[in-house]
Amino acid sequence: MQTIRIKRPSSDVPRLLAGAATVAGGAGLVLVLADVRTPLRGPLALCCLLAPPGTVFAVALRGLDPWARGVLSVTGAVTVVMLVATGMLATRHWSVEGGVIVVGALSALALIGRYALRSRQHP
Template sequence: MQAIRVKTSSSDTAERSRKGPGRDLLPLLAGVATVVGGVGALLALADVDSPLRGPFTLFFLLAAPSTAIAAALRGLEPFGRVLASLAGAVTLDMLVAQGMLAVHRWSVPGGIVAVAALSSLILLSASVRRRRDRTTGRRTP
C-alpha cells in the first residue's frame, strides 16, 4: 500500500500553530468575568458578610457598564475602546451615585440595581442598532 502525502504550505502550518490550546482562552475569561461580576452583585444585594463582597462588587460596578459601552463603541480601535469604556463606566457609576444622593435615596442595593439597569439599556440599544444596521445592509443592492 502506498502512503499519500499532502504538501502543506507555510501558511497552513502557521494557521495550525495559531490553533493551539490558547485559542479558547478569551471566551473562558469572559465567562469567568461574568461569574465574578454576578457573584459580586448577588453578594451586595443579599448583604452577605464576605471578604470577597467588596472586590467582586467593585468589579461588577466597573465591568457591567464598561462591557455595555464597549459594545456600543465597536467602531473604535481596541485601545481607545477600552479606555473610553472604562471612563464611561466610572462616569456612569458616579452619575448614579450623585443622582441617588441628590434625591436622598442612597442605598447599596439600589445603586447596584440602577447600574445593572442602565448597563442593560446601553447593551440593548447597541444590540438593536447592530441588528438594524445588518437589516438595512441586506436591502441595499
C-alpha cells in the same frame, strides 16, 4: 533534521477575562442582593458595578483598536457608576443594592437600545 515550531499563545485570553469578569460580577450581585457580610463583598460588588456598563461601551465601540476600546470602556463604566452614585446621593436614596440595580438596569436598557437601533438599520 526536524524543525521545532513554537506554538503561539491562544487568542482566548480576552474571552477568559470576560468570563472571569462575568463570574465575579454575578458573585458580587448575589452577595450584594443577599446582604452577605464577607470581605469579598466590596471587590465583587465593584466588579458587579463596573462590568455591565463596561461591556455596553465595549460593544458600542466595536470598530476601535482593542487598547483604545478597553480604555474608553473602563472610563465610561466609571463615569456611569459615578453619575448614578451622585444622583442617588443628591436625592438621599443611596444604597449599595440600589446602586447595583440602577447601574444594571441602565446598562441593560443601553444594550437593548443599541441592538434595537442596529436591527432597525439592517432589516
